[in-house]
Amino acid sequence: xxxxxxxxxxxxxxxxxxxxxxxxxxxxxxxxxxxxxxxxxxxxxxxxxxxxxxxxxxxxxxxxxxxxxxxxxxxxxxxxxxxxxxxxxxxxxxxxxxxxxxxxxxxxxxxxxxxxxxxxxxxxxxxxxxxxxxxxxxxxxxxxxxxxxxxxxxxxxxxxxxxxxxxxxxxxxxxxxxxxxxxxxxxxxxxxxxxxxxxxxxxxxxxxxxxxxxxxxxxxxxxxxxxxxxxxxxxxxxxxxxxxxxxxxxxxxxxxxxxxxxxxxxxxxxxxxxxxxxxxxxxxxxxxxxxxxxxxxxxxxxxxxxxxxxxxxxxxxxxxxxxx
Amino acid sequence: xxxxxxxxxxxxxxxxxxxxxxxxxxxxxxxxxxxxxxxxxxxxxxxxxxxxxxxxxxxxxxxxxxxxxxxxxxxxxxxxxxxxxxxxxxxxxxxxxxxxxxxxxxxxxxxxxxxxxxxxxxxxxxxxxxxxxxxxxxxxxxxxxxxxxxxxxxxxxxxxxxx
Numbered sequence: 001x002x003x004x005x006x007x008x009x010x011x012x013x014x015x016x017x018x019x020x021x022x023x024x025x026x027x028x029x030x031x032x033x034x035x036x037x038x039x040x041x042x043x044x045x046x047x048x049x050x051x052x053x054x055x056x057x058x059x060x061x062x063x064x065x066x067x068x069x070x071x072x073x074x075x076x077x078x079x080x081x082x083x084x085x086x087x088x089x090x091x092x093x094x095x096x097x098x099x100x101x102x103x104x105x106x107x108x109x110x111x112x113x114x115x116x117x118x119x120x121x122x123x124x125x126x127x128x129x130x131x132x133x134x135x136x137x138x139x140x141x142x143x144x145x146x147x148x149x150x151x152x153x154x155x156x157x158x159x160x161x162x163x164x165x166x167x168x169x170x171x172x173x174x175x176x177x178x179x180x181x182x183x184x185x186x187x188x189x190x191x192x193x194x195x196x197x198x199x200x201x202x203x204x205x206x207x208x209x210x211x212x213x214x215x216x217x218x219x220x221x222x223x224x225x226x227x228x229x230x231x232x233x234x235x236x237x238x239x240x241x242x243x244x245x246x247x248x249x250x251x252x253x254x255x256x257x258x259x260x261x262x263x264x265x266x267x268x269x270x271x272x273x274x275x276x277x278x279x280x281x282x283x284x285x286x287x288x289x290x291x292x293x294x295x296x297x298x299x300x301x302x303x304x305x306x307x308x309x310x311x312x313x314x315x316x317x318x319x320x321x322x323x324x
Numbered sequence: 325x326x327x328x329x330x331x332x333x334x335x336x337x338x339x340x341x342x343x344x345x346x347x348x349x350x351x352x353x354x355x356x357x358x359x360x361x362x363x364x365x366x367x368x369x370x371x372x373x374x375x376x377x378x379x380x381x382x383x384x385x386x387x388x389x390x391x392x393x394x395x396x397x398x399x400x401x402x403x404x405x406x407x408x409x410x411x412x413x414x415x416x417x418x419x420x421x422x423x424x425x426x427x428x429x430x431x432x433x434x435x436x437x438x439x440x441x442x443x444x445x446x447x448x449x450x451x452x453x454x455x456x457x458x459x460x461x462x463x464x465x466x467x468x469x470x471x472x473x474x475x476x477x478x479x480x481x482x483x484x485x486x487x
Contacts, residue, residue: 039391040383077401089438096368096444103353103361110357114456114464117471125474125483135404183463190350197351251357254364255471258445262478265442268417269404272382272434273394276375279441283372 039273046277047284050090054285057227058098058250059292059304064282065091065225065257070154070312073147074319078274080143081135084223085269086278088128088261091225093279094286095254101290102247106189109240109248112202115183116230116248117255119212120219124260127220132267134221144323150222151316157228158309171239173201180205180238189244193295202238211237220260225253228309356455356468364448368441375437382430388412389431420481446475 037045050068057067069087073080102108134142176186180203188199211233219226227249234245264270382391393411402410408417423439426432449472456464477483 037395039395042395043379043383076399078398079401079403079407081404082398082407089442092445093368093372093441096364096441096448100361100365103357106351106353106357108357110354110360110452111461111464113357114452114467114471118467121471121474125478129483188351197349251361254445255449255475258442259475259478259483261442262481263484265439266420266481266484267404268408268419268422270435270438271389271394271398271407272375272379272431272438273391274398275438276379276434279372279438280376 043273043277046274047281050278050281051285051288052281053090054094054282054287055289055292056285056304056308057094057282058286058289064094064286065219065223065253066228067308067312068278068282069222069224070150070309070316073150074312074315080146081131081264081267081269082271082274084131084221085261085264085267086271086275087223088219088225088257088264089270089275090278090282091219091223091227091253092257092261094282095225095250095257097283098286098290099251099254102251106187107243107247108251109185109187109202109244111183111187112185112234112238112240112244112248113252113255115185115205116208116212116234116252119209120216120226120230120252120256121259123213123216124220124226124256125216125263127217127222128260128263129220130217131221131223132263135267140323144320146222146320147316147323148320150224151313151318151320153218153222154228154309154313154316157232158306158313162306169242170198170200171235171241173203173239176201176203177205185238187244191243198241200241200244202234202240204238208233208238216256216260219253219257223264225257227253354455354459356452356459356461356464359455360448360452363451364444367444367447371437371439371441371444373437374440375434378430378432378434378437380430382434385430387429387431387434388426391431419484443479446472446479449475 050064053067053071054064057064065087068090069083072078072083072087076083099108103110131146134146138145183205185205186199186201188197190196191198212230215226215229215233218224218229227246230249230252231242231245234240234248235242240248261270381387389408389412394407397407397410404417408414412418421439423432423435427436449468453465453468453472456468
């Protein structure tokens with residue numbers, strides 16, 4: 001099955017409509033003392049919203065959390081610590097469900113995963129602890145700072161994907177450095193769309209290690225999956241093919257964020273009424289998106305990610321300045 | 325094209341008659357990844373199912389934290405401590421695996437499901453480590469072991485946010 005650009009655009013438009021109408025419905029029915037929805041209505045509204053988020057996120061090769069957290073922080077009044085905690089749970093759940101087909105097809109590079117998991121996990125945990133420190137100690141200033149930094153980061157990475165890469169779908173690796181060579185990260189996978197095996201090498205593993213540390217901090221602190229940052233690290237810095245980068249980052253989110261989410265849970269920041277609705281929605285959306293991913297062209301995926309990230313990033317920057 | 329005659333086609337395949345065959349076989353998929361993926365997937369799914377059952381009970385018969393109060397506080401932008409204080413009648417947010425002592429409540433069961441989901445990668449990593457050992461991937465055994473230990477420490481509550 002190969003979907004046309006038109007059908008994917010229609011699907012995307014429907015998802016965005018679902019998201020905006022869900023938030024709109026929630027906002028319209030809110031009363032001054034609360035949301036104005038019954039708990040069960042709230043649950044289903046957020047299932048619908050998060051289904052839309054799940055589809056968009058997985059098509060972009062990023063975790064649900066990276067779309068969920070900026071959108072929720074930008075467009076709902078819910079406390080940002082709770083959103084970031086839930087964002088990690090959402091990213092995690094979406095990643096764990098989506099990881100299976102990527103690993104069974106060999107699309108995710110397992111050696112690259114275990115190599116990147118160490119710096120990413122350690123620094124995701126550090127980021128979660130920093131988030132807890134800001135929540136308990138820095139007050140409104142900390143909240144404004146988190147929104148500003150997250151907003152600028154989202155816009156920066158969108159710009160990086162937009163302007164930073166040529167031949168990103170299948171980057172050409174001319175020379176592999178000694179360290180990366182010794183790691184033996186070169187692998188191959190079956191590319192269904194071309195009906196052939198793609199053999200690929202990667203390079204710059206030391207730079208990748210450093211960048212995965214930064215991705216971990218961002219992920220743990222801001223409650224985002226960081227697939228948005230890890231796809232460029234795998235693809236632009238280490239020169240892995242785009243689909244391998246997207247699949248590997250998706251699986252890596254599940255590993256690293258498992259370490260980061262527990263400090264949030266132990267702090268009481270995850271509320272089942274909100275979190276379960278978001279998990280269920282993102283998992284449904286991720287399942288739909290994962291099926292579409294093998295048939296959608298990588299170029300189109302990039303544009304979906306870029307648009308979503310710029311929109312949410314701008315809103316967060318505005319919110320951050322308003323709160324300063 | 326003449327039927328029955330083999331011809332090269334772009335992309336490395338061969339067209340023979342009316343049927344297309346690929347020149348290359350799909351490469352072998354690393355077992356460590358497959359083990360990780362299967363374990364993580366099924367445990368995550370189990371956790372999600374538990375959390376859905378818990379939420380259904382929560383909706384029907386209430387829970388440890390009052391759901392209407394929780395919703396109003398959430399949408400009002402209240403802090404974690406304020407929500408727990410206002411809706412569960414405790415002085416501050418519970419710490420650690422609070423849900424284990426609240427499994428008679430729907431939200432306790434739902435939180436258990438979330439916890440199971442969030443532990444899926446930990447079990448997956450230990451399984452993946454077994455796969456790496458089988459594949460004898462030298463250095464990757466050490467890397468997988470360290471990651472598995474960090475994740476286990478995090479789940480066990482040894483890494484916590486202190487006020």
